[in-house]
Amino acid sequence: MSHAADPQPMISRSGGPLSGAAQVPGDKSISHRALILGALSVGETRITGLLEGQDVLDTAKAMAAFGAEIERVGPGEWTVHGVGVGGFSEPAAILDCGNSGTGVRLIMGAMATTPITATFTGDASLSRRPMARVTDPLSEFGAQITAREGGRLPITIQGAADPLPLRYRTPIASAQIKSAILLAGLNAPGETVVIESEPTRDHSERMLAGFGAEIHSESTEEGHVITLKGRPELRAQPVAVPRDPSSAAFPVAAALIVPGSEIRVPGVSRNPTRDGLYVTLLEMGADIRFENEREEGGEPVADMHVKHGPLTGVSVPPERAASMIDEFPILSVIAAFAKGKTVMNGVAELRVKESDRIDAMAQGLRANGVRVEETRDTMTVHGMAAVPGGGLAVTHLDHRIAMSFLVLGLGTDSPVAIDDGSPIMTSFPDFIPLMRGLGADIAEKSA
Ligand SMILES: O=C(O)C1=C[C@@H](OP(=O)(O)O)[C@@H](O)[C@H](O)C1
Ligand SMILES: C=C(OP(=O)(O)O)C(=O)O
Missing domain, CATH: 3.65.10.10 (Enolpyruvate transferase domain)
Structure with missing residues (x-):
């Protein structure tokens, strides 16, 4: 919305x-990720303490548009029946991510390595924010991307049919860039590596590990290096936000x-x-x-x-x-x-x-x-x-x-x-x- x-x-x-x-209320970053990872898992993810703010509700709607079954079963309590890594279906309508940078950037990552097409919009604030920081690395996975001038929304992404894994050094310390790449890396073969100069919030890494992905982080001379093995079978998990x-x-x-x-x-x-x-x-x-x-x-x-x-x-x-x-x-x-x-x-x-x-x-x-x-x-x-x-x-x-x-x-x-x-x-x-x-x-x- x-x-x-x-x-x-x-x-x-x-x-x-x-x-x-x-x-x-519940953590916004973890709430977005619980819905997205639930949608990419096989089985039922039950979330408690979900933030029911508009940013997160917009992400829930987007996950439903990609084919996940999402249900609110009580205050802050939601279930997600996911479609598995690579299982997103093509949304019938444009996805409106409202005011949420986290929502739009992570969801673009989550669909960019599946061969479907999706168009993203947002409100006046989100439409002014830079998106090339995410669409540039996503195009290196093989996605075809068209954006408004200056790399802004609305953006259409045709996901890669044969994605390549990526090794990417983020130019800005940003958990949204890191997370978009890791989510895209889920459906790429081999290892996707993100290198950040300063560690940023690590909810994606913690939660991906919790859902069964092989992922590890280490501090090296190069920076903070996160390595994800592609094509895991994510297993639905209870998430207490x-x-x-x-x-x-x-x-x-x-x-x-x-x-x-x-x-x-x-x-x-x-x-x-x-x-x-x-x-x-x-x-x-x-x-x-x-x-x-x-x-x-x-x-x-x-x-x-x-x-x-x-x-x-x-x-x-x-x-x-x-x-x-x-x-x-x-x-x-x-x-x-x-x-x-x-x-x-x-x-x-x-x-x-x-x-x-x-x-x-x-x-x-x-x-x-x-x-x-x-x-x-x-x-x-x-x-x-x-x-x-x-x-x-x-x-x-x-x-x-x-x-x-x-x-x-x-x-x-x-x-x-x-x-x-x-x-x-x-x-x-x-x-x-x-x-x-x-x-x-x-x-x-x-x-
Ligand atoms: O990954 C996330 O959940 C977030 C990362 C941060 O953005 P950047 O990655 O742009 O710094 C933060 O400002 C935002 O509220 C939430
Ligand atoms: C920057 C924020 O959020 P987002 O980037 O998800 O819009 C925020 O909540 O302060």
Whole structure:
């Protein structure tokens, strides 16, 4: 579904301390992969804790269009009867991946080595995002690809009838590029190898191994090397999706900036390839404790306990960027309340997310009285003892920008408005009730 909802202006303002438990939704990255790998497996995959955000629902629809049987059997509980590696049938209609970069890029990979044709579209945000980073390597497998000018959506892929395995060094640290290649490699003979300069989130590798593929990763002088043996028979698996650390970041941030707050966030993934924000917050002096550390569904998880307290600005090194790539918008909000400046390095990729996130954050923070400097790949936020607020932030169809500014307003002197909260449904449909349950004052606003 394209993101065509009417804009929903919203406003948030400061109130009393936040308290209680924040049950954040299932991990978005793992949810997409559970549906895709379920569709490529033989047998029934039962998924619990699936994120029922629009991004993931669009992926579910696409898997059904390729011939998998997908059923919602309860809240967050879904079954997938897959068609096996190489078993996708040709979709009858154009596949609309909505707002989701992960959805479209991984699904293009999953079908590019099967001899069927599919056309992909998305909303205005997704149609601006670069796709050649994925279609270039997919054409090396033998797929025939046509794209709009600049390698953008809509894109039509005629999958390779006789795919060749690929050895590919990713030019950008991106789990979406890596995952698209690995999914394509499933139906290529021989070994497909991806080499990345910095390790990126490793859910595809963990889950492919869980579904029975032969895959291994090693750090070498060349970089981080992932090797997949093609044409496995993937076996359906139960998948328990842990709670999303990227979604957890919003209530955590709110608790850190609203005086007197103390909240718990149970069952959040602590996968080290996703942990950069929390490493950074601890360096800033945040009062965060991880309790009851355990393993669930092949991922390390913990219960978080977060308390408001003083924070100090830090410099985030570029090599940490991949492990917190979606968390820089909310970090820039937290940084506004820290003592001194926070410098975020190596963040150029933020410019090609759902929006140009450096620009969107810089403009919205400035509109609310915060000093921000940006270069192509850095952002610097100057913290202040009291953040004025009182401004309007433009969200550009970007859920993380919308949620970041609603959190900002919980700590500012005057309320903060956003032009459109509707994109929040892509990744965190219960964000507003969850935040209100903690005591946050967030309201819809007439346009
Ligand atoms: O593989 C994934 O699930 C994701 C990878 C990241 O994108 P890139 O691979 O473009 O960095 C991230 O921003 C996105 O939200 C989810
Ligand atoms: C970048 C994001 O998602 P995607 O690339 O899947 O649209 C995100 O969720 O912050």
